[in-house]
Amino acid sequence: MAEESQDFIEEFQEAEDSFRSGSLMTVDIGSITTRAALFDLVEGRARFLASGSAVSTAGPPLFDASEGVRFAMDQVSDISGRILTQEDGRPIIPFTGGGAGVDFFSTTFSAGSPLKTVVVGLLDEVSLTSAKNLADTTYTNVIASVSLSNSGKPETYIDKILKERPDVILIAGGTDEGAGQSVFRLVNSIGMAMYLLPEGERPSVLYAGNSALAAKVKKFFDPLTKVFLAPNIRPALSVEQLGPARAILTEIYNQHHISKVLGVAELNTWSSGNFLPSSHAIGRVTRFFSKIIPKPETTGVLSVDVGASSTVVAGGFNGDLRLRVFTDLGMGQGLSGVLKRSQLADITRWIPVSISPNYVLDYIQNKIIHPSTLPATLQDTYIEQAIGREVLSRAVKESMAAFPKNIRRLEANTLPVFDPIVISGGVFTNAPSPAYSLLMILDALQPTGIQRILLDKNHLSAGLGAASIVVPALISQLLFDPTVFINLGFVVSPISRVRQGTAILQVRVQYESGHETTIKVQQGNIQSIPIPMGQRAKVFLDPLHRANIGLGPGRSTSMQVIGGLFGLVVDARGRPINLPSQDEARHKLLLKWQGAFLKDRL
């Protein structure tokens, strides 16, 4: 991983001087919405100018991804007043002396079907797990898992392959200089299925197993299909190395969509090859944040993007990226995965009013059918937000196994300490107010310690990730630009075991004006202490009754804080948040938290 991180830094340093003045257009094509954003760069200083969105057209009825891009660019053009496209709809590249066009164009993509994938490994707990982890780093749908122990007779997966027609087969297995014969037994059966498929419908093969067998595997599959070789993803029993194979899988994903989705090849040309899966681009931004934001070694950066069809979780740990894509978790079609993974009560417990469980089920089913629709009543808004909490919570919980073991956490089974946490996705950005967004995020993630929460209000993360290839400065300069990422606030979440109502944290805020405020926050409460947006303040945190704010029980600290939308937020509701089982009491408590925290911001 260290080697991968070094490559990444060098790549950025190399790019540093290549592009200092000009304009950039980033385009992100989601399953529901296509977004375009325009940036200017003058002598190395970046500025976000405008964004626009349109319905995605990669799928039915138009089946041409570039149409939605043209609509979104037209919107940007209307807002910015800049002519961006030629008469035939193609972007003007480069920027002209007459003030039209852009110098750089990038595309990120998450629409279309995920790659249908078969994962193959020797042992369930070793190489097969690593092959699944590799598949999870991009938009895949694992339709079959084959290993020596789980697959039964070869015909079981041969039939599956013939019926499901996978796009790619990921083969792992055998540590370097380890098993050979067993790997080849599996390869042989996969080859039989491949032989039975018509030419042109055979899946690509990505081999990332025992390196000693790579040439033999390539020779075996070469007459049948396209074969990609990657370094062993499990070179030793205790070592997993996904980075190089992830890059190749990304390339397979790109090529698949370029050849299968109309308009994508055109976008790839406009982008001069800067065409990336959105997850990959979000991963780049997260990894970059984790390098440039000063913080302790064991503190990571967390980015989560909750889309309609999929959810991306990216953890950046000092340049080391852990990426997980859930193609069955989201706020639209992805809701079918929520119903498989969660109980209905996991959702309804966050709704602060009485609603029949059957109505919630109907809501979910209707949202699967019409994923782009919005809640139009308060009751439906509560349901939507409760689902958003569960999707965010579930995705991050299931991603935690992939995070480094040494990452800092205040207690077992709590969220590790991340700073910042960056959240994007319509359910958060379209909320009636940012207060709802922050409360949803805190309820879902239940962070501990001290961190900033940033909201990707304009859905720019993926675009920035793609643009960072030529303009790394774009990310570092725009990270704390409130027009790009809204700083919802610094959140302090103490852990304490004292009874409800006992004061557990004294907060003293010294404002730039010289004015000072001191408050005590009680166990069970959530409270916002205003610090005007962009203003600096010195904050003194003194835990009471041995409460832990991340430095150890009872240990105090002071820090400089730049005011976010909600200043400083103290979430003293305990970890985990225990909600009363009795409906009436639970509704009362949820409404109390809403009222106390949101006040006049709703």
Next chain:
Amino acid sequence: MLISVSHILPLTTVQRRRYLPIAGKVLVRAGQEVTADQVIATTDAFANHISIDLERGLGVPKNKVTGYLKRKVGDEVSEGAVIASRSGLIGRTVRAPRSGTLVTIGGGQVLLQAKQKPFELKAGAPGTVVQVEPDFGAIIETTGAWIQGVWGNGKVSSGVLAIGVEQPDQVITTRDLKSSQRGFILLAGYCVDQKVFDRLAKIQVRGLVLGSMATRLIPAAMRAPFPVMVIDGFGAMGINQAAFTLLATNAEREISLNAALHQHHTGQRPEIVIQLEGQGAPPVPMDLETVEIGKQVKILRAPYHGKVGTIERLLGIIRLPNGMRVETAEVALSDEEKVLVPLANLEILG
């Protein structure tokens, strides 16, 4: 702004693309008339395979097994037929465990494709084959009424339409079911009782069309031996007035019900096609249209889910009572009732 179109049309040209998911054999030709139930293509690609281990069966190394084969790739074999044998002091014979075709040999194994009924693709709608895609299927064109739904249980049928309720928002219960409905496709407002499906199966109806149904009934609807199509969504809101009126005027007519599973990636939706004689039917309608004043729309979410109205005004971005700021239209549900609806919650009818 472009939004999707839901087709509820009394007379139009409908073109249906009916392709196998994987290559097979097409049974129709261009210009041929087909019925909704007619099989237009088949494929063996969903057949089961059996792997037979010759190395173990014959007791010889895998690179030697081909010398003992009594059959070759492509041969059809019946159950018990000898595939390979080895003579000697202890002779060994490998026989076919089932009837089928030998499809490949390699790695000391032979793969037998077991004989079974091929997968059959039905036309789904009556009409004329206007184009054949070799190995995959055909495009079928018909003239008539067309009503799209939002959910189906994957089954296809045709039959005479019977209106099972008097009002579009009327629930269907077991009390509404009679044995005289046998062989009909039944139309009802909404359903909240699983027993309705059991009773309809006993009566042997040929299909059920609902405005909405409770989500918890999905497993029962999937098990039903007849096609089930939902036109508006899940809940208890009945059938939209436009669809109800159109279907009611076609009562007692033969209809084709293709309760296809709704697939976002392909755009496949369940639908009813009622073939009508008619000259000069309008061409195939658009699936995406620009929002404009005067267009008839269907509302997709509460509190007006399933209601049909006309766009009176486009209001731009405004704040709704729930606090969200979204692009909104004023929709007239009637002369007296005008409501505000986010554009995202509208589908154009056309």
